Amino acid sequence: MSASAVFELACEVLEAESDLSRLEARGTIRLALKKAGLEAHAIDRDQMCVVTEKILPEELVARGIEPRAVLPTLVRRLRSLTGDTSKRVSPESIFRKLAGDA
């Protein structure tokens, strides 16, 4: 399953702004997403921003990386993304519609 553009961007920025390898950067983002209950293939920009602010700092510190060296760039790049960044209709939106909430 292919990852979302948002996930790819986050990995790219983390790799560029830290001394993590490509594999390590992807693993770090994936772990943060897992803790947040999100999946790489379905995450949108706003969700990634929340993960970046609330989960990622702890993950970076655990790897000896100063969050302030990475996160501002990451947040700026994420916010510069425009358009619909979610790749598919989510299960929660389907369940909301099924119960007549949409």
Added chain:
Amino acid sequence: MSFLALLGPGLFSLTSLVIGSRLVMRRGEDRLPALLIGVAFLGGGGFGQPLVVLGHALERQGSVLAVPVQAIALVSLDIGATALWAFTWQVFRPTLSWARTLVVLAVLGLTISLIGQFASTRLFSLLDGSNPWFWLGFGVRASSAGWAAFESLRYGDMMRRRLSLGLSDPLTTHRFLLWGMSASAIVLFYVIAAVSLAVGGPEIATSGPVVALGSFLGIEAAASMWLAFFPPGFYRARFEPARRAGGTEQEPR
């Protein structure tokens, strides 16, 4: 005991019939999931299960209607199971090729089972544990509920983790748990039926403890299904404080 025997399954069938009909008749965009889960409810609990019970009653009486009623029951159950397989695929794993393959294999299994039962010497022996074709269809039908339960509970767990970040809605999060519980109850019902048949045949299936447990599971499945897909006002209201807080409060217990 006869009242208890009818209470759970009866409530489950009635709930399946009402909710299934409402979902199937729903209009608007993106109605495929509603159509699939609606057909699953109608085919499984709405028509299939009551027809199985009726088919057994007719068989015990030696009625000539037993075979046609059981045939319709089988087809109805298989249509419902196919719709449930497709619903789970479309909602939780729409882009994955293994999930699509799984659904194709399930449909193939149900078709082979149906043909096998039609062709077998003991025609439409729905509770005939010696018929391998029966077990093939039984397993595929049980697995449809098993996969639905697994995916819904897995997704519900993810949604619960999002709650603390304000990334999910408490009521919707709880719906996944409810649907997972309902599907799990259906799986347990299948397990009990399988064990009963394997150990002692239809006599065990109609024994007191098995009937009581089956009835309890029927009530649980019906209640969870109702709350998940047509939550009443009082139930929605329980989640309002957490909703207003942006999904950051704990779910009500």
